[in-house]
Amino acid sequence: MKHREIARLIQKTLDGEISPRDKGRLDKHLAVCPECAEFSREMVHSTAALRKLTEFYPQPGFNDRVISRLGLRRRFAWAKAGIVLVGGWLAAALFAAYSPLPAELLGKIATSFPALVRFYDNAAIVVSSLTSLLTPVVKNSIDATGPVIGAVFSVLFIYILGKTLQKEAKCRT
């Protein structure tokens, strides 16, 4: 058999496509031809080593960069921030409604900062006017200012939160 033919069979072996008949012919030749046997060994050795080559890795933090570029973490942060804000809002509302502390605190502030009181009075007039425009039922009722402001801000907050979540859902799809 010619060396060229042997080289072809060696390549076939490396391809994993050699037939049993050709394998027999090849082995027979390699047993008697040291030159081809050496060539075969070298071919097998140089390609077999490729399987054991080191695997390289990108720098630590690679996953985080991909995840944040995809916006997955941002979505998660928004959801988390939404929960915290709603919780905070409820806690503040309960605190303001049931604790005597805010009233005491406001009294102290009023005595310490008269300018602030004047500002509050002016603001109350503006809010009262707005309230009368927004809610005719409670117009001229200064007691309704707090709940109305709360309601307006709650609606505004829920609207913004809803829009944000809607945007994030769109982004996800």
Place this chain on the structure above:
Amino acid sequence: MRKAPAEIHTLIQKALSGDEGACQRILNLYKGRIFSYIYRMVRNYHDAEDITFDTFIKCFRALATFDTSRPFATWLFTIAHNLTMDHFRKNKIEFEYIDEFHRSGDDLTADYEKKRKLEQIDLVVSQLPPIDRELVILFHKEEYSYQEISEILSIPVTTIKTRLHRARRKLRDLVHKPKE
């Protein structure tokens, strides 16, 4: 080809619904292989990292279009190959050996000699022309079949065979017949 993890289709479904954990798992499963392949092609750590990054971004963004009847890794390698080729075209890269690749090993480790030999092989692979390098990596390192390589590179199987045979000979010459 290496066997795909059994949970890959579940992971893909979860990743499609925006599950961060599933994306992390996919990244951990494939980033080493993809990065190694790209690194061996471009021979520059930072470029390899950028291309790997783009590969995964493209993969996750196009995940909805992935044909689940095909192997996921083949699809991922196709993206990596296309982006690597774009990088070559964009930068008009000259394919030469870059010394930064040859890092110093730990002389005291027991497997130093083995490691040194592997580094030598890696060095030799880096001296092959890019197309030959790509073929030997995909066939012998990644253990892809001719058909799969044909899908990844969009080259006919017969061409791949001819080129791979030539590449193996070159590799053997470089490993066993070093220049004086």
